[in-house]
Amino acid sequence: MKTLLAIAVFGTLGCWARYGQTIAVQNTLGRDFPFAVLSINLLGSLLIGFLFFATLERFDLGPAIRTGVLTGFLGGYTTFSTFELETLLLVENGEAMKAALYVALSVGLGFAGVFLGAYAARNL
DSSP: OHHHHHHHHHHHHHHHHHHHHHHHHHHHHOSSSOHHHHHHHHHHHHHHHHHHHHHHHTOOOOHHHHHIIIIIIHHHHOOHHHHHHHHHHHHHTTOHHHHHHHHHHHHHHHHHHHHHHHHHHHHO
């Protein structure tokens, strides 16, 4: 029960963080390219890389809080399902090159983020 509560609480916080970042990025960079979701996916990749290894190898949060943060917060915050939908919409709107760029940046930079997060957790 403690784990389910942690997932619910942290999931709510992750959803709020996602919404707030979406508004801020769209107000700053506009909506011509899905920069908001891209920024969320990249930051989420960095955070999961860091937090997964930091809480596994360096910090003891307890299993309920760790699951709450990794599953709840990051599950509510990251947006890969939205990423897939936005890619489809770009393709359907005749913007295949934008879609390809979006996929390449999300996957390539997301992997770099998880790598850097894991490196930071293990070496700082």
